[in-house]
Amino acid sequence: MATKSTLSIGIDVGSTTTKAVLLDAKRNVVTQYLLATGASAQKSVQKCLDELRKSSQQDLTVVPVISTGYGRRQALNAIKSVTEITCHSVGVHHLNPEIRTLIDIGGQDSKVIRIGTDGRPLDFELNDKCSAGTGRFLEVMARVLEVSINELGSLSLKAKRPSTISSTCTVFAESEVIGRIGTGESPSDIAAGVHKAMASKIATLSQRVGVKSPVSVTGGVALNPGFLYYLAQAIQTELWVPREPQYTGALGAAILALGGGE
Amino acid sequence: MAPDATTTPKEKAYRKLNTSKLLRDTMTLHILSTKQASQQGRLAWVTSGFPVEIPVAFDVTAAYPEQYGAIVGSEKCGPLLCGFAEELGFSQELCSYARSSIGSVKNPQQSPLTGLPTPQALLACNNICGTVLSWYEAVSEMTGAPVYLVDMPPLEGDQPSHHLSYVKSKLEGLIEFLSQTFNQDYDEEKLIQVAELSNEAVSLWTRALEACRHKPTPLNCADRFLSMAPIVALRGTQQAISFYQAFLAEVQDRVKNNVGAIVDEKVRLLWDNIPPWFTIYNFFNTLAKKGVSFPADSYTHAWSANIPRGEILESIAKVYSNVYLNKGLTAKIDKMCSLIKDYDLEGFVLFSVRSCKRYSLGQMVTKEEITRRTGVPGVIIEGDMVDSQQYNEAQVETRVEALLEMIV
């Protein structure tokens, strides 16, 4: 049996960003770090670990690391890799044990997980085949509308009459958005249409596993108020968002590492 | 990173069957016999669910393009051969068995075994899917061999008498077609004998499959997928019986001595659908290293029905109309739920094969329904059995790993 550790590290190597969390034995976050994954996942893992060491001013060489995310096998010093499905469940369960459904929207994938009372996943659906319903979709639309990704959400909340964007495919939706600009619809109405389209895609994915309340949204896109507004409408339920939704997977990995990865 | 494997690198996590050599020899002889039959003008290409006992009773040798597709997949030349068919204008959405078969007819020199030998007849039965007819028609245009379709409309529930007599009339048509094409009279006695041989092989095969209820399972998924070759290609012949006698003896021996197909069985899962041939060993053996076995699957169990006694054509019509690909989704769900129960399985993997719409249709509902009925979790993974361009290893891995994390 692995011994319990006094510190642990969880590292979530996503396709867009890498996140790392250092926990103490009581599961308090000592420090955390996020950076763009870039071309080398191994380098970004190393950079994250260096930053944790610097800000905690501790020697972390013997601290157990569990890695998760698409690049989980690139974290060479991890004692184990665990899928993002399990790590996200464990992470969100720690933050709010009531949560029964988790919707995580990453830069290039999205997932819906039904969580049991013990914080373990019961069922899940992943969309990692196309960029529809991922952060990438919103990035492309923000570029076409010439606003920053951070502005896109609040812009959509100013809509008077949300445009209809019928396609959830990034390529087709892009042409639709260009068409709407051409017919003179306002940027806020178009932004609202974009978020509605994305929300409907996620709602479909959610229905496959069945939405059970309370529902949490995590991942970078959970910081977008426009998306949350339209998603809540689409799945007709309130949404709970952790304070730092991007770290949920890394947090779950760190919690598992505290127990020696068992 | 510490490896997840629980075995040392030198020790194999899975055990090779001693009968694999006999299997290779049996299938090599079969391939040679198809070449010879083609030269003698007595070769038919046949679909996997075809009532093959009838052409065998006419001394016609059967070659199986679907089995050839599996060879193409294993040899990792699916994208190349499918590409040849796509150059002719066939869609990427068409079944990759059909595409690789058509591709191999177009460019035999660049195909494994230089393609299947030229057929004198193309025998299709749509109890597995409708694709086979268009596929065989395309091959017919390229080779000049005539096509005969045994039409078996899909069934829901019990087979009504009008369905049975319709299928029987198609079998009578087949007899006429074979008599004319191969210039030979129909011999009912001979057909009955062939059906008996077929039943004997099917019984041996079924007993080997059922032995996998034992813990640890004596056969893993890849073992069954490879060893099913004679039950598909040599049904109704003595060679099939000889092979399965030896095969069953080895399986029973494993059971008696508690020797598992994998060294350290920890988790038992069900597999649904054709396997990804191009990575079959990699897929199942990587999981074997983690202690994951697959004691049952929905696919290899499809060849386990005996032709009942009675009027021979009617009996054949009954068995082949009732294969579960020709029945509603419930029949397949029932089958998988009973496999989970009978083989004491803890989860299931549904492979959504892009090529095979008929087999993959309804897997989302199937997943929900199986979990509801049995209480065990499952995942759907996506890909193809031959066209490796439609398979993403990392995505498959994440799903299967997440399933294992849910079970353990």
Ligand code: SF4
């Ligand atoms: S579509 Fe499916 S059943 Fe039909 S030939 Fe292809 S693999 Fe076989």
